[in-house]
Amino acid sequence: MRNEQVLEQLIRRITGPHEQVAAEAAAHVDILTKPPGSLGKLEELVIRLAGITGQSRPCLERRAVIVMAADHGVVAEGVSAFPAEVTPQMVLNFLAGGAAVNVLARHAGADVLCVDIGVNADLEHPELISRKVRKGTANMAKGPAMTRDEAIQAILVGAEVVTSEVDRGTQIFVTGEMGIGNTTASAAVMCALTGISPASAVGRGTGIDDVGLQRKATVVSQALSLNAPHAEDALDVLSKVGGLEIAGLTGVILAASANGCPVVIDGFISTAAALIARQLAPASTAYMIASHTSDESGHAALLREMDLKPMLDLNMRLGEGTGGVLSLHLIDAACRILNEMATFASAGVSHGSSQGEVSS
Numbered sequence: 001m002r003n004e005q006v007l008e009q010l011i012r013r014i015t016g017p018h019e020q021v022a023a024e025a026a027a028h029v030d031i032l033t034k035p036p037g038s039l040g041k042l043e044e045l046v047i048r049l050a051g052i053t054g055q056s057r058p059c060l061e062r063r064a065v066i067v068m069a070a071d072h073g074v075v076a077e078g079v080s081a082f083p084a085e086v087t088p089q090m091v092l093n094f095l096a097g098g099a100a101v102n103v104l105a106r107h108a109g110a111d112v113l114c115v116d117i118g119v120n121a122d123l124e125h126p127e128l129i130s131r132k133v134r135k136g137t138a139n140m141a142k143g144p145a146m147t148r149d150e151a152i153q154a155i156l157v158g159a160e161v162v163t164s165e166v167d168r169g170t171q172i173f174v175t176g177e178m179g180i181g182n183t184t185a186s187a188a189v190m191c192a193l194t195g196i197s198p199a200s201a202v203g204r205g206t207g208i209d210d211v212g213l214q215r216k217a218t219v220v221s222q223a224l225s226l227n228a229p230h231a232e233d234a235l236d237v238l239s240k241v242g243g244l245e246i247a248g249l250t251g252v253i254l255a256a257s258a259n260g261c262p263v264v265i266d267g268f269i270s271t272a273a274a275l276i277a278r279q280l281a282p283a284s285t286a287y288m289i290a291s292h293t294s295d296e297s298g299h300a301a302l303l304r305e306m307d308l309k310p311m312l313d314l315n316m317r318l319g320e321g322t323g324g325v326l327s328l329h330l331i332d333a334a335c336r337i338l339n340e341m342a343t344f345a346s347a348g349v350s351h352g353s354s355q356g357e358v359s360s
């Protein structure tokens with residue numbers, strides 16, 4: 001079967017959450033020993049998790065963060081505060097267990113899966129998932145970042161990683177990435193698909209200065225006018241101005257959705273992948289759990305555009321899946337509320353009287 005057909009099949013498997021199970025969970029939340037709605041967003045969260053998983057008492061013990069790593073030709077334009085060599089160096093750090101995401105994943109009981117989907121170096125390690133589609137993208141300021149077929153291949157890599165994890169029993173996924181230059185690609189994807197201006201979409205990424213920020217906006221404008229991506233064709237946008245890790249994460253999101261697994265969206269780059277996934281499969285948005293608002297300046301606007309309501313705002317802007325993995329603690333808390341709290345009946349606690357009712 002052609003790759004495009006495999007992708008279409010994957011998209012067709014995304015049917016939407018189990019509304020009946022969500023309604024049952026909502027009814028149970030309302031008989032727990034608390035005033036209705038008093039656990040706020042935790043209540044909404046666990047009702048959504050029930051609908052996504054089809055389990056009236058969700059328990060998401062097996063979790064994995066998928067860190068997609070890739071390089072970007074656009075780094076040649078001076079859009080990052082760090083050199084491209086940092087991408088492979090950080091991959092080795094992930095594999096050695098020393099990066100922030102490793103620490104936070106250990107704390108949250110999540111596996112870290114590191115995928116080389118397009119790093120511009122020859123990497124070998126027994127734990128590395130080596131699925132390189134190409135050695136980094138081409139410079140989008142000079143031409144398309146990759147071909148449409150490469151973009152689809154990278155989406156399918158993400159989907160395959162998720163599918164084999166689902167077979168191993170993983171129940172919830174977190175998106176993570178590493179790629180020097182990828183905030184430029186993410187900003188370009190955001191501009192192409194939402195019409196937001198480059199000046200509003202670009203941010204400081206790894207920490208570029210004011211001059212670098214101006215240059216970044218100019219590079220994004222140049223890439224958009226040169227490549228003229230079609231806003232109604234997400235694969236065209238992804239291939240012309242996106243990145244291999246963005247494509248891989250699009251596949252992660254689509255395959256998690258197709259398998260009825262919640263997918264926790266990390267920062268700016270992950271949300272750009274979510275934007276592509278939404279355009280390819282609108283039903284996938286029901287499976288997305290937004291973790292945090294990154295300090296990357298375009299992220300809040302992108303989340304609003306996606307109508308995603310993140311749980312945390314900790315001024316983080318690291319990526320790797322760090323914000324996503326942190327939010328697993330809140331997801332656990334929400335599940336435990338539903339699983340462990342007493343009901344008014346079981347604890348012998350009186351219900352509140354309905355408003356306006358006069359007790360005799």
Ligand SMILES: O=C(O)c1ccc[n+]([C@@H]2O[C@H](COP(=O)([O-])O)[C@@H](O)[C@H]2O)c1
Nearest residue numbers: 080179181183205206267268294318319
């Ligand atoms: O997740 C975010 O919101 C985020 C915001 C800023 C930077 N990053 C990370 O920093 C790298 C990209 O930054 P840059 O400046 O090289 O485009 C990449 O490895 C991302 O994981 C990530």
Ligand SMILES: Cc1cc2nc[nH]c2cc1C
Nearest residue numbers: 082086178206318319320
């Ligand atoms: C050191 C470093 C770690 C990162 N992790 C994700 N992006 C990163 C960028 C840099 C520069």
